[in-house]
Amino acid sequence: MTPRHRLVLALACTAQFMVVLDVSVVNVALPSVQADLGVAPADLQWIVNAYALAFGGLLLLGGRLADLCGLRRTVLGGLALFTLASLAGGLAADPGTLIAARAFQGLGAAVLAPATLTVLTTTFDEDLRPRVLAAWTAVGLAGGTAGNLIGGVLTDALSWRWILLINVPVGALALLPTRLLPNSRHPHGRLDxxxxxxxxxxxxxxxxxxxxxxxxxxxxxxxxxxxxxxxxxxxSQTPLLPLHLFRIRPVAAGNVTMLLAGACLNPMWYFLTLSMQNVMHYSPLQTGLGFLPHTLLTMAVALHVTPRLMKRTDDRTLITIGALTAAAGFLWQSRLAPGDGYLAGILGPAILISAGAGLLNTPLTKAVTSNVPAKDAGAASGLMNTTKQTGAALGLAALVTLTTTYGHAFTALAVLLLVAAVSARALPSARRRPHRTISRRGCGPGLGR
Structure with missing residues (x-):
């Protein structure tokens, strides 16, 4: 991999990190935001939901945008919008401005997330793709798990505003390597x-x-x-979501599993945060630090273990093992009691949950984007991200409504992952995998156009 290739990979990973980080980074800072801006208790949730709903709901549009307008323009526009919205949110003087800025952040994220995956799946060839997908997945997981830690550190050390303002210099730097992205596009059609x-x-x-x-x-x-x-x-002649994608077995079965995984691995941060603060009585900063093992272990497994296993084991086996491992961790987590220490109450379950998440995410990402025609690569990426965010939104809403204790919530997460393990068996095995149809563009030719 040449320096230019590494720059493109760094761009995709940086953008993905920012997008996923901002899903959770505000959680620990919400009390400070409420005190500073005078946010009504009933409106506080919309600081989180404005981002999540705009992000999840518009991901399909963002995925199609890359197909119709080209990767370079799409990534450039998404990064610029996300960065400017972060600046507006960090400078907000009232709750309405902050909530609106969070919604525009979500729109920028909806453009960026599928585009960064499309950069990898259409630019790097089959030999390099597992490595770059592993890096992209690990960085995305790190963004989700590090959100609470970064939010706690920035809020305690500086101000809640810096959880948004930190995106401005990072986004500005990420704009520089966008010139290396290909300009190829499929201009026929329109945005739906x-x-x-x-x-x-x-x-x-x-x-x-x-x-x-x-x-x-x-x-x-x-x-x-x-x-x-x-x-x-x-x-539609140019659909936002080409329904024929669901005739591709890995896409259909993989997105069912992705929906279930999203309903578990995203809402768990909500329940873990509340468990640490309300059951174990940790401060926001202590809570953020408590998530550090989740971050490090998930990245270590996703980056160093899963790519090696993918060379020897088919995707559905790794997804199944990962889901079962994480389910065991959630069952352990459901037994958390006020007298438990950190090692038995948080770290032990974290080892299983993080190992399982790191094991299943990369092969699942690979599965749901496999065997897709190049012209639909952006739509397939958008579908995958939409499925994950939809699962997260519906899963959290259902768990909060249906469960009465944190223990019940973690037990429900374990059950959902058991169902995900079963659904993964519908994926084709390596021996029966259909012929690949995505164009195998080499790293070199795809970068400078």
């Missing part, structure tokens, strides 16, 4: 904005309906919007 609105409204309504004690009108509207979205996609 009505489809994006229906998909976003559908997911948001379902999430709202579940969170409001299964509000029937909201749930009905969400189902209707998603049904209308499906009909619209089936009739």
């Amino acid at each position: 904005v009505p489809g994006a609105v229906l998909a976003t409204a559908g997911v948001a309504s379902l999430t709202y309906g579940i969170a409001r004690d299964w509000n029937i009108p909201a749930l009905a509207f969400g189902v209707a919007a998603l049904a209308a979205f499906t009909v619209l996609q089936s009739r």
Whole structure:
């Protein structure tokens, strides 16, 4: 891998880190934000949800944008929007401005996340792809797990505003290597904005309906919007989500497993944060530091163990083992009690949860983007990220509504991962994997155009 290749990989990983980090970085800082801006208790959740809903709901649009407008323009535009929105949020003087900035951050993230994956799947050839996907996955996992730590450190040392302002210099530096990205695009067609609105409204309504004690009108509207979205996609000449992707077995089965994994591995940070502060009585900074082993172990497994195993074991076996390992960790975590120390109460379960997450994420990412035509690579990447974020939003809403204790929530996460392990068996084995159709562009030719 040449220095230019490393710059492209660094760009993709930096953008992915920023996107995933901002899903969780505000959690520890919410009390400080509330005190500084006078946010009403009922509105506090929207500082988190504005980002998550815009991100998850518009990911399909972002994925298609890369196909139609080209990777260079898409990454450049997404990075610029995300960076400017971070600046606006960090300087916000009232809750409305902050919530709006978080929504625009989510829009920038929805453009960036699928584009960074498409950079890797269409630029690097099959020999290098497992390595770069492992790095991209590990950095994304690190962003999610480090959010609470970084949020706690910045809030205690500087101000809550720096959890957003820190993105400005990082985003500005990440803009520099965008010139190395290819300009190739598939200009025929148009962006399906009505489809994006229906998909976003559908997911948001379902999430709202579940969170409001299964509000029937909201749930009905969400189902209707998603049904209308499906009909619209089936009739569109340039669909936001090409429905023929679901005829590809790894894409269909992989996204079911991704939905279940997203419903577990993202909401767990919410319950772990509350468990540490309300059961073990940790401070925000101590809580952030408590997540450090999760971050380091997940990255170590994803970067150094999983790529080696992928050379010898098929994807579905690794996904199954990873899901079962993490499920065992959640069962252990469900036994947390006030008298437990850090080693038995947090670190022990963290070893199993982090090892399982690091083991399943890279092969699952590879599976859901396998055997996809090059012209649909951006849509497939957007679908994968949408599935993960949709699972996270619906999973958290359902768990908060249905469970009454943290122990019950962790038990439910374990059950969901057991179902994910079963669903992974629907993926094709290595011996039966269909012929690859994504163009095998070498690293060199794809970078300078």
